[in-house]
Amino acid sequence: MTDATADILDRAADGARLTPAEGVALFDAPLPELGAAADARCRALHPTPVRTFVGGRNVNYSNVCVSACTFCAYFRGPRHREAYLRTHDDLLADTAEMVAVGGTELLLQGGLHPTLRLPWFETLFAALRAAFPAVQVHALSPSEIVHLAHLEALSVDAVLDRLIAAGLQSIPGGGAEILVDRVRAAVSPRKCTADAWLDVMRRAHARGLPTTATMMYGHVETLPERIEHLARLRALQDETGGFVGFIPWPFQPGNSTLGRRTTGDTGGAAFLRMLAISRLFLDNIPHLQSSWVTLGLKVGQVGLTFGADDLGSTMMEERVVSAAGTTYRTNAAELTTLIAAAGFRPAQRTTTYALLRTFDEVTV
Numbered sequence: 135m136t137d138a139t140a141d142i143l144d145r146a147a148d149g150a151r152l153t154p155a156e157g158v159a160l161f162d163a164p165l166p167e168l169g170a171a172a173d174a175r176c177r178a179l180h181p182t183p184v185r186t187f188v189g190g191r192n193v194n195y196s197n198v199c200v201s202a203c204t205f206c207a208y209f210r211g212p213r214h215r216e217a218y219l220r221t222h223d224d225l226l227a228d229t230a231e232m233v234a235v236g237g238t239e240l241l242l243q244g245g246l247h248p249t250l251r252l253p254w255f256e257t258l259f260a261a262l263r264a265a266f267p268a269v270q271v272h273a274l275s276p277s278e279i280v281h282l283a284h285l286e287a288l289s290v291d292a293v294l295d296r297l298i299a300a301g302l303q304s305i306p307g308g309g310a311e312i313l314v315d316r317v318r319a320a321v322s323p324r325k326c327t328a329d330a331w332l333d334v335m336r337r338a339h340a341r342g343l344p345t346t347a348t349m350m351y352g353h354v355e356t357l358p359e360r361i362e363h364l365a366r367l368r369a370l371q372d373e374t375g376g377f378v379g380f381i382p383w384p385f386q387p388g389n390s391t392l393g394r395r396t397t398g399d400t401g402g403a404a405f406l407r408m409l410a411i412s413r414l415f416l417d418n419i420p421h422l423q424s425s426w427v428t429l430g431l432k433v434g435q436v437g438l439t440f441g442a443d444d445l446g447s448t449m450m451e452e453r454v455v456s457a458a459g460t461t462y463r464t465n466a467a468e469l470t471t472l473i474a475a476a477g478f479r480p481a482q483r484t485t486t487y488a489l490l491r492t493f494d495e496v497t498v
């Protein structure tokens with residue numbers, strides 16, 4: 135390791151703000167030292183030994199989508215024989231099942247459906263809030279909200295106001311991919327621009343809605359573009375403070391058009407590096423999730439010592455990543471065991487990271 139890299143790691147571990155050039159330099163840092171710096175930063179931000187997960191269900195209300203992103207193995211055209219739209223009754227039943235196993239977060243996302251209008255979501259959210267007042271309606275990524283605004287010929291503000299009035303409580307940070315329009319033009323040309331994604335989040339934060347942010351890396355982006363993504367999130371967080379957590383994950387090449395022509399490193403070591411750099415660069419986003427969905431529970435667990443303080447959601451079901459050929463499943467008992475085995479005290483949290491219960495006696 136060069137003296138310059140060691141100096142960047144020392145300063146980042148102490149909480150200094152990194153420049154984009156320093157962030158890019160960390161891709162050449164030795165992984166153990168990078169992980170140690172991110173772990174030190176995480177422990178400074180979260181000094182108790184508690185590490186968390188959320189009890190939740192990821193429900194995809196429809197796979198119909200007109201965006202046709204090249205990395206996506208999940209979507210179907212409106213007339214495809216595998217196209218589906220879940221009914222409100224289906225979604226209420228899914229939520230009841232989640233509540234029965236102690237879940238508190240309903241993460242509801244779909245594609246950009248060409249004919250599903252705003253009242254369908256308003257009725258659904260109102261029914262969910264009435265039937266399950268303790269469940270967090272965490273729904274609709276910024277690209278879905280921009281799409282709804284186009285369908286309804288309304289402003290993003292008007293769509294947000296109506297969804298919030300109906301029961302929307304927070305927004306998942308999906309659809310961010312890489313927040314650089316050169317990359318978006320290559321992998322998701324019909325989705326909203328980087329500015330539009332950030333603008334939805336800015337307007338949501340202004341209304342008091344907490345949101346997460348994500349990054350899907352390992353496809354056509356350059357390393358400076360990954361850092362540009364982080365820098366754009368960091369700048370918006372300086373402005374609003376509305377991001378509660380950040381979740382990076384690698385592109386899953388299976389069954390997608392893009393998968394046949396990308397050679398990005400989407401392995402476990404690359405994930406741990408990206409996680410650690412995220413912790414060091416995003417000095418103002420409090421929580422970092424080590425997502426087990428794409429690389430599995432064991433890599434997710436190791437992420438708890440590479441800067442992450444959280445293992446994300448129990449999910450119960452997941453259709454988007456599994457459409458690309460990767461299927462991992464878990465439950466609260468397994469996540470508590472993984473956290474305890476990594477040397478931490480497991481706790482179940484809410485969507486906004488309030489602790490619900492800790493698990494003090496976990497046998498590992």
Ligand code: SF4
Binds near residue numbers: 199203245246277
């Ligand atoms: S990633 Fe989302 S917006 Fe893109 S094609 Fe898949 S479902 Fe549609």
